[in-house]
Amino acid sequence: MKIDASKPLEYATEENSNKIFGFWVFLGAEIPLFATLFTVYLVMVDRFASGPSGKEIFEIGPVLIETFLLLSSSFTIGLAIHAMRHGYKKAMMVFMGITLLMGLAFIGIEITEFFTYVHEGATLQTSGFLSSLFVLLGTHGAHVSFGFLWGSVIMYQIWRQGINPATANKAFIFSLFWHFLDVVWIFIFSFVYLKGLM
Amino acid sequence: MDLEKFKVHGEPLIYGAMISIALATIGIIVGLTVFKKWGYLWREWLTTVDHKRIGVMYILAALLMLFRGGIDAIMMRLQTAAPDMKFLDAQHYNEVFTTHGLIMILFMAMPFIIGLMNVIIPLQIGARDVAFPRLNAVSFWLFFFGAMLLNISFVIGGSPDAGWSAYFPLASIEFSPTVGNNYYSLALQISGIGTLITGINFIVTILKMRAPGMKLMKMPMFTWSVLITNIIIVFAFPVLTVALALMMFDRLFGSQFFTMANGGMDMLWANLFWVWGHPEVYIVVLPAFGIYSEIIATFSKKNLYGYTSMVFSMLIISLLSFLVWAHHFYTMGQGVMVNSFFSITTMAIAVPTGVKIFNWLFTLRKGRITFTTPMLYTLAFIPIFTIGGVTGVMLAMASADYQYHNTMFLVAHFHYVLIPGAVFAVIAGFHYWFPKVFGFRLNERLGKHAFWWIIISFNVTFFPLFLLGLMGMTRRMYTYSEETGFGPLNMLSFAGALGLAIGFVILVYNIYWSTRYEPRDTTGDPWDARTLEWATNSPIPAYNFAVVPKVQTRDALWSAKQDNIPLFTEEITKIHMPSNTGKPFILGVVFFFFGFFLVFSMWIPAIVAGVGIILVMAAMSFDRDHGFYIPAKEVIATEKKLRGETV
Secondary structure (H helix, E strand, C coil), X not given: CCCCCCCCHHHCCHHHHHHHHHHHHHHHHHHHHHHHHHHHHHHHCCXXXXXXXXXXXXXXXXXXXXXXXXXXXXXXXXXHHHHHHXXXXXXXXXXXXXXXXXXXXXXXXXXXXXXXXXXXXXXXXXXXXXXXXXXXXXXXXXXXXXXXXXXXXXXXXXXXXXXXXXXXXXXXXXXXXXXXXXXXXXXXXXHHHHHHHC | CCHHXXXXXXXXXXXXXXXXXXXXXXXXXXHHHHCCCHHHHHHHHHCCCCHHHHHHHHHHHHHHHHHHHHHHHHHHHXXXXXXXXXXXXXXXXXXXXXXXXXXXXXXXXHHHHHHHHHHHHHHHCCCCCCCCHHHHHHHHHHHHHHHHHHHHCCCCCCCCCCXXXXXXXXXXXXXXCCCHHHHHHHHHHHHHHHHHHHHHHHHHHHHHCCCCCCCHHHCCHHHHHHHHHHHHHHHHHHHHHHHHHHHHHHHHHCCCCCCCCCCCCHHHHHHHHHHHHHHHHHHHHHHHHHHHHHHHHHHHCCCCCCHHHHHHHHHHHHHHHHHCHHHHHHHHCCCHHHHHHHHHHHHHHHHHHHHHHHHHHHHHCCCCCCCCHHHHHHHHHHHHHXXXXXXXXXXXXXXXXXXXXXXXXXXXXXXXXXXHHHHHHHHHHHHHHHHHHHCECCCHHHHHHHHHHHHHHHHHHHHHHHHHHHHCCECCCCCCCHHHCCHHHHHHHHHHHHHHHHHHHHHHHHHHHHHHXXXXXXXXXXXXXXXXXXXXXXXXXXXXXXXXXXXXXXXHHHHHHHHCCCCCCXXXXXXXXXXXXXXXXXXXXXXXXXXXXXXXXXXXXXHHHHHHHHHHHHHHHHCCCCCEEECHHHHHHHHHXXXXXXX
């Protein structure tokens, strides 16, 4: 593998730079995926049949905490990549660890939310609106959960192998993924919760 | 555990299929063991990451599926050949037309095209492999096991039976209570993920791995068509992913997306399906346009007329392909404004397509045309596809469509588009590129025999369907009475279907015959062609090019031959290669079981398989294999051997 020292580690080989570009294309595919889910949700939003509407079940409190956690974790993963660029392995591990913990807390709150909805009689089977709500939130939540597992594997590899072109590349790509989940959440916050509460 | 739901009862044909599947499986296992080929199969094929071998496996799978879908087609034509036929019952007929459509589009046309793409694209752009060789293997095995999952539905549990478009509410658990449509959602999902990965892989390959000097506007037309196709894949397939997931939720977990009560909306499925489904048509047709462009230029001995307009017309087609989906259901009550909009966008597609037709005709003009088998398919494509296109414009007129909608006229139309626009193209491409991969041509005499059988029988099969449609015969009806008068034309169509079958058998026989008797080609360029894939040896060495070519013009090899511009200027050095891996195959197997358990709502095994998927992916992440080097000496020796020189 030829290593180009003039570039940051994560871009240093041709394979690395192809992987980053490929991941951007993958994120390009994630956009129509979530766009379709949002479209389905917006089509279904008033079709709550005999079940509850959004206004009746949404609570702003937990949602604000979720938003705070996810947005902050996007900042800490940025710090982790910054530390990685300077070769500070320990700082990078700490920031990445904080990121993943905040992700985990986010998932915990989301699961609690789901339990509350179901407890109030708002289930996946109740209405078109609730089906689309659960699947939209669930897809995002599944991405965060997958990100937690993936990030843990990468942290383990950095712990064992240190920061090298291969691990730096993985961590950088993971950070792109994590930022993307944040962007999707901003849309969920605005178009699902804020719009639903209005 | 209720074993009853796995069984399919009552049909002698299905018992026949079960026995033949069992015999074929035993035959393969015994054959591999007797000839001691298990190791060979594993080392050389199942674990390969070589784009050429993956391409060959795609094409083999596509040919198998062509015959599976073809048998479906003959059964349908036989059942409707005469009034009140008793060959298939209504349920079985429903299953057969559903799997025919699914298999021919998703498991025949697409993999055939992706196979050719795999073999040719890295060669055409002067690269050593695709950008992500291991992911490429993942793509193939996900496609393969998705296809297998759909195929076993026939004998385990029952096939999908709500049409290939699986409209709701018919496809819901309420009206289709068998597991058939569970198979639909999961088999398509698994192979669809594979296709999406292919899309990403080839976009990166084409944009980042071209030989030095090959600017975008110097790429061969097939490469352009594949680039645009893969951009469509990346934008269209996620919609299918979502649609299939929602379908699965509705059928397995009782959600209310497409139901008739509780706020569900059945038309949502039709919209989502065709937002993917119409671009899908262009995913199979655009690469075909690329193949034809290469063949016409080669066998007219001229450069392609209107290169720039070819590229732009494909870009416009790809854009418009996302704006026409509602023309599939004009009659489902979305109102005049919507219908008018989609009517206009649909007719607009005829303009860039027409530009391409004229460009091909102008390329032929004053060319020194040689009538080889691939060229014959190309020349037949132009008029037949034009008939398909013109009837498409007829169908595009929303008000007139109320007459044609869901009649045999529509069936005839899309066969007139998809068979010349995809099947003839892959056959032409198969004949054209065969010598590159295997080092000898397919026999021309047998090839032309097959061509005439196929071309004549095609028209005999499908032209009567236009007339039947205008007479009022609707599609998907499993029988009709004598008074309708549909009998004679249907019989003619059945005769044509048999002719098509003969043509395809000759085509396959040609592969066998040519393997044994056709003289070997040592030039690497048997057609006197124009693009880079012909600049290396055939069969292609594992590393593709001993030296990476330097490109200065559009038809790089042609100018190298005509004006003596050297393509290979550098010394041979050691070449980096990716190593083989069995993990993509294992991932495919685990996905297969995951899908199978979900089809039958077996939750615990499904969760175990789901965890298995994550574990295999984690194992792939821990792989620290960065490939190996072929030493320069070995490369030089291989090159000499392939050129027929003694070492």
